[in-house]
Amino acid sequence: MSAPCFALHGKRVWVAGHRGLVGSALVRRLEAEDCEVLTAPRDRVDLRSPDQVTRWMAIARPQAVFVAAARVGGIHANDTRPAEFLYDNLLIEANIVEAARHAEVEKLLFLGSSCIYPRDAPQPLKEEALLTGPLEPTNQWYAIAKIAGIKLAQAYRRQYGCDFNAAMPTNLYGPGDNFDLLQSHVVPALMAKAHRARIERSPVMTVWGTGTPLRELLYVDDAADGLVFLMQHHSGEDFVNLGTGVEISIAELAATICRVVGFAGRLEFDRTKPDGTPRKVMDVFRLHSMGWTAPTGFEEGLERTYRWYVDNLGSQARAAG
Numbered sequence: 001m002s003a004p005c006f007a008l009h010g011k012r013v014w015v016a017g018h019r020g021l022v023g024s025a026l027v028r029r030l031e032a033e034d035c036e037v038l039t040a041p042r043d044r045v046d047l048r049s050p051d052q053v054t055r056w057m058a059i060a061r062p063q064a065v066f067v068a069a070a071r072v073g074g075i076h077a078n079d080t081r082p083a084e085f086l087y088d089n090l091l092i093e094a095n096i097v098e099a100a101r102h103a104e105v106e107k108l109l110f111l112g113s114s115c116i117y118p119r120d121a122p123q124p125l126k127e128e129a130l131l132t133g134p135l136e137p138t139n140q141w142y143a144i145a146k147i148a149g150i151k152l153a154q155a156y157r158r159q160y161g162c163d164f165n166a167a168m169p170t171n172l173y174g175p176g177d178n179f180d181l182l183q184s185h186v187v188p189a190l191m192a193k194a195h196r197a198r199i200e201r202s203p204v205m206t207v208w209g210t211g212t213p214l215r216e217l218l219y220v221d222d223a224a225d226g227l228v229f230l231m232q233h234h235s236g237e238d239f240v241n242l243g244t245g246v247e248i249s250i251a252e253l254a255a256t257i258c259r260v261v262g263f264a265g266r267l268e269f270d271r272t273k274p275d276g277t278p279r280k281v282m283d284v285f286r287l288h289s290m291g292w293t294a295p296t297g298f299e300e301g302l303e304r305t306y307r308w309y310v311d312n313l314g315s316q317a318r319a320a321g
Contacts, residue, residue, distance in 0.1 A: 017069030170243030174220030211251030
């Protein structure tokens, strides 16, 4: 692995969205980099307000920025709150990128999402597949906002010469995730269901959809390590996929989570509920050729996540620990 082209040692580094799943993992990871981590709490800075973001950044003067702030959620949240997912995310990314230019930030890394790719793009998903076909309807509002953020970073690089870059994480899971059944992504939703089924000694657990869709999943602390790696080693208009390149079916995922949680009942698939994208696994050749691969095994990551869930989410969760 080559030496970093951008060293974080001694830098002032802003993690925008530090309380979120990815942001909190980035804060943990940056503890090892001997840098000053900056955060902007929501009660002090509304990232949807250009004036507040510009004012805060002018005072804080970060030298590097991770744009991990976003309004996020699963299929139900995207489907029922499309305006919020589009409007809020457009404002957040535009305000941070423009303020970073004025504050003369040395380097910025914008976090996209694997849902930006066309629904029927060839698999594994190569970076070049962006904007080659229609999006998945169940998350198109979030995807469009993230595509705009990628293009914004590219545009500022072209017009202003800013060292603004983008990374495309796959589906993430881990400590700090949102376990609300109506708002969460697939791993925390299944984990919360399995945990409840275990506590209630239910004979069956219901899973949305057919169980056939394929997903790639990355442990969030691995994602944070990969993002720090890209901040240090990548600079260019082309964005980089961040993932494992390994896929698992929803049915197999549910069974693995049940094993980790200790639920021994039967799985039942509710085919009246949407599946979402039928398959989504990313081509990570570009990332691997740079010298980075994810270190955490899938079941190990799930076990760490479940321990965090039991330790942090209320008396009912702790009762099964």
